[in-house]
Amino acid sequence: MFDERREQHEDAELLVALVGTGALQFVPEQYHRDPLRCFLWIAQTRPELLARGDWKRGACAARRRAWCTHWNPEDLVRSGFRQRAARCQAPKAALELLAPLAREVLGAPVRGLHREEAQLPRWALRDTTVVRYKPEESQVPHIDTSDVTMLLYLSDAGGRTCFPHLGCSVQPRRGRVLVFCSTQPRAARFGGFAGSAYGEPLDSTMHYGSLMEEPHGEKMILQLLFAAEDQCLPFRSWAEALQGDALRQAARTYGCQAGRPGRGVGLCLAKERCASGCKELRTGKPCRRVKKAALAFVANCSRILPST
The missing domain is CATH 2.60.120.10 (Jelly Rolls)
Structure with a gap:
């Protein structure tokens, strides 16, 4: 429950950042359903479009998701x-x-x-x-x-x-x-x-x-x-x-x-x-x-x- 609510909050913030800078238009369509993957794609290919605060926000979101999914199947x-x-x-x-x-x-x-x-x-x-x-x-x-x-x-x-x-x-x-x-x-x-x-x-x-x-x-x-x-x-x-x-x-x-x-x-x-x-x-x-x-x-x- 808590992780899902926080993920929705982080996704919304990432989307606002990507739309605000116009970066979302450059992201391939197959990534559009996952705001974090959109952010990571921009970070790798067009990093100049991201503000300093966006980098920190994306890093926290990536760490959270990695933490929640790294356990052994x-x-x-x-x-x-x-x-x-x-x-x-x-x-x-x-x-x-x-x-x-x-x-x-x-x-x-x-x-x-x-x-x-x-x-x-x-x-x-x-x-x-x-x-x-x-x-x-x-x-x-x-x-x-x-x-x-x-x-x-x-x-x-x-x-x-x-x-x-x-x-x-x-x-x-x-x-x-x-x-x-x-x-x-x-x-x-x-x-x-x-x-x-x-x-x-x-x-x-x-x-x-x-x-x-x-x-x-x-x-x-x-x-x-x-x-x-x-x-x-x-x-x-x-x-x-x-x-x-x-x-x-x-x-x-x-x-x-x-x-x-x-x-x-x-x-x-x-x-x-x-x-x-x-x-x-x-x-x-x-x-x-x-x-x-x-x-x-x-x-x-x-x-x-x-x-x-």
């Missing part, structure tokens, strides 16, 4: 992908309940989350999505376009969240929170469609949602994507910047998957994985209210957004 077969899951924007009621949890994980205010607007933000909320998997539905391998991803599992059923490059997976459990970093802190920043850019892609965090293991029921997750706003922080990984009490006070275990959920907070940290590892938390009472809000929203949702 074998991973698609391994994921058992057959049909994509339904996605829709997360309800505001759920986000209001999740604001304290996000602060407990990140340890800093988040621009775009309820109750945090009046404070100086260090993180920006890039995307909020509810994903519902039914039998025969899964998610293709991908890397999130964000610095930090937080997944809140709203059900016990469903396939695992698998990280094939890391050899680990996480089983859905209602109230479980999976936190991982998809980029490394670098001076270069990418994207910016949602008003915030993200760091250098971390290939090891490529992941997918596998097929449901149960013949009936559904898997539901609520996804929050965060981008760091302070690009000058001296961190080797964004995991070092996560200073929330929920992480600092968590017990640590090592292994391929997290243990069973409980009332306390647990943490699954894989050695030499994801720069500093994929972290798994377990939440208590707030999950029931969050799930109720999300279920009510999905039941009344008339516009299902496409998958990434």
Whole structure:
């Protein structure tokens, strides 16, 4: 969903640039259906027609598309992908309940989350999505376009969240929170469609949602994507910047998957994985209210957004 919306935005900007300079008339007709290919053709054959800002815009679009399409096709077969899951924007009621949890994980205010607007933000909320998997539905391998991803599992059923490059997976459990970093802190920043850019892609965090293991029921997750706003922080990984009490006070275990959920907070940290590892938390009472809000929203949702 998020990548498709950003691609449409970038395509529109590239077309405006090409039409404004008159460059589009020189592009062969077979490329006209893809604004990025039109831009690349002009860049190779008539570079004098492009302004400095156009070069930067085209480079960002090319990097984004390359990032989103570079995974190994074998991973698609391994994921058992057959049909994509339904996605829709997360309800505001759920986000209001999740604001304290996000602060407990990140340890800093988040621009775009309820109750945090009046404070100086260090993180920006890039995307909020509810994903519902039914039998025969899964998610293709991908890397999130964000610095930090937080997944809140709203059900016990469903396939695992698998990280094939890391050899680990996480089983859905209602109230479980999976936190991982998809980029490394670098001076270069990418994207910016949602008003915030993200760091250098971390290939090891490529992941997918596998097929449901149960013949009936559904898997539901609520996804929050965060981008760091302070690009000058001296961190080797964004995991070092996560200073929330929920992480600092968590017990640590090592292994391929997290243990069973409980009332306390647990943490699954894989050695030499994801720069500093994929972290798994377990939440208590707030999950029931969050799930109720999300279920009510999905039941009344008339516009299902496409998958990434």
